[in-house]
Amino acid sequence: MGLFQKFRDGLRKTQEKLTTEIKRIVTRGPKLDAESLEELEATLISTDIGVDTAVKIVELTKEAAKQSGQVDVFAIARAEIERELSFGESGSSPTVATDTKSGHAAAWPSVLVKAPQPPTVILLAGVNGTGKTTSTAKLAHLLKEQGNTVLLAACDTFRAAAIEQLKIWGQRVGCEVIAGQYGADSAAIAYDAMEAAINRKVDYLIIDTAGRLHTKKNLMEEMKKMHRSLQKKAPTAPHEVLLVLDSTTGTNALNQARTFHQALGVTGLIVTKLDGTAKGGIVVAIARELKIPVKFIGLGEQVDDLQPFDPKQFAEALFAESPETRRM
Ligand SMILES: Nc1nc2c(ncn2[C@@H]2O[C@H](COP(=O)(O)OP(=O)(O)OP(=O)(O)O)[C@@H](O)[C@H]2O)c(=O)[nH]1
Ligand SMILES: [Mg+2]
Known part of the structure; x- marks a missing residue:
């Protein structure tokens, strides 16, 4: 099994909760209103992601919605979470190259x-x-x-x-x-x-x-x-x-x-x-x-x-x- 598949399987409970809830919130109406944004924030917080990160993702979503009519909440969340997990050079969590054959990261x-x-x-x-x-x-x-x-x-x-x-x-x-x-x-x-x-x-x-x-x-x-x-x-x-x-x-x-x-x-x-x-x-x-x-x-x-x-x-x-x- 590849590394990504292992991550996906292992994180399925959190992933399902996020996917189901966010899907429900963003497909409910033609626009992301204040109530939807609040719900989005609550959903993120319910996974213990931390209030600061949840607020940041909602802010980024709002900004993106202002600039163009379409918002990809998933892409915004992915990018922000990756950024927060890859802090700085010293003590950083290095991005690990994937060795798809062994299923583990190559390096x-x-x-x-x-x-x-x-x-x-x-x-x-x-x-x-x-x-x-x-x-x-x-x-x-x-x-x-x-x-x-x-x-x-x-x-x-x-x-x-x-x-x-x-x-x-x-x-x-x-x-x-x-x-x-x-x-x-x-x-x-x-x-x-x-x-x-x-x-x-x-x-x-x-x-x-x-x-x-x-x-x-x-x-x-x-x-x-x-x-x-x-x-x-x-x-x-x-x-x-x-x-x-x-x-x-x-x-x-x-x-x-x-x-x-x-x-x-x-x-x-x-x-x-x-x-x-x-x-x-x-x-x-x-x-x-x-x-x-x-x-x-x-x-x-x-x-x-x-x-x-x-x-x-x-x-x-x-x-x-x-x-x-x-x-x-
Ligand atoms: N599902 C799941 N269970 C885990 C994981 N890691 C550990 N466990 C289970 O958690 C239980 C406790 O694991 P241990 O390794 O004995 O924990 P410990 O910290 O050494 O415990 P003490 O020596 O009593 O302090 C065991 O039943 C493990 O199988 C994991 O990533 N997932
Ligand atoms: Mg022990």
């Missing part, structure tokens, strides 16, 4: 920072149940598909069965897992895993961590301790701190991101469970508010359901072409 590892010398260390963080462990495995799978060697570290020593869960995923994706005992110091396991990754000369070390409340200071301290522990072996590690956010939690995800970013210096986001929500617009709100690049999105529970993020494909998938709704 996708460019979304990840690479260590000056291997291993590149990627640490996944986030509150309970956002998808850290499954994303760890999915990311390992993506990296292995590109010919890299990957080692996993089970640094969630807190939740019952967390270590077994990662080991099962490790078997599935063909990666060894460095683990300790439940209740062990996660920083010590991170250190051991780092040592193993260096000795074995692997390309990537991916670290799964325990879910933590973003409001709990001691848990944040534990994450910082893990950082220090990795840095004893490689001063530049971790090279990526990816915050995993559950898209179904809406604006809560924004608050989590702010606190984690303050404490840990998040380098990128993984937004999961977009397949299960009609509020996929949250990706836009997050990017606009936080200026942290979305690096991957989770579009399902299977091992190949993590996709490198691409602003253009995302915007096009949300406002998939639907010619009969475009004229008015």
Whole structure:
């Protein structure tokens, strides 16, 4: 399946909501009146896209309507969303070339920072149940598909069965897992895993961590301790701190991101469970508010359901072409 098709399938709930509603609004009468514009704004907001973005799209629609009688709301929304997701050079979400054969983006590892010398260390963080462990495995799978060697570290020593869960995923994706005992110091396991990754000369070390409340200071301290522990072996590690956010939690995800970013210096986001929500617009709100690049999105529970993020494909998938709704 091509990359675009994966985006479309995964984002179908949000896309259907937007398409159905906007179609109803723009085809209702000969003109886009104030009431229709208000409804358009409310529809956009209902996908958690953020008030500012919704207002901007409505403004652009109004302007376009003034200039010519016809307005293509879908094209306006697509362009604006792509623009907002592709902010600036530094920390930007790069547009990823598509490799239609493999179904993945051809140049996708460019979304990840690479260590000056291997291993590149990627640490996944986030509150309970956002998808850290499954994303760890999915990311390992993506990296292995590109010919890299990957080692996993089970640094969630807190939740019952967390270590077994990662080991099962490790078997599935063909990666060894460095683990300790439940209740062990996660920083010590991170250190051991780092040592193993260096000795074995692997390309990537991916670290799964325990879910933590973003409001709990001691848990944040534990994450910082893990950082220090990795840095004893490689001063530049971790090279990526990816915050995993559950898209179904809406604006809560924004608050989590702010606190984690303050404490840990998040380098990128993984937004999961977009397949299960009609509020996929949250990706836009997050990017606009936080200026942290979305690096991957989770579009399902299977091992190949993590996709490198691409602003253009995302915007096009949300406002998939639907010619009969475009004229008015
Ligand atoms: N539909 C869907 N489900 C997902 C996605 N990502 C994760 N999940 C599911 O979410 C649930 C929690 O995933 P985990 O990876 O265990 O989450 P976690 O953050 O490691 O959880 P804790 O370790 O308890 O903090 C699992 O049932 C996953 O299958 C996604 O993109 N789409
Ligand atoms: Mg977990």
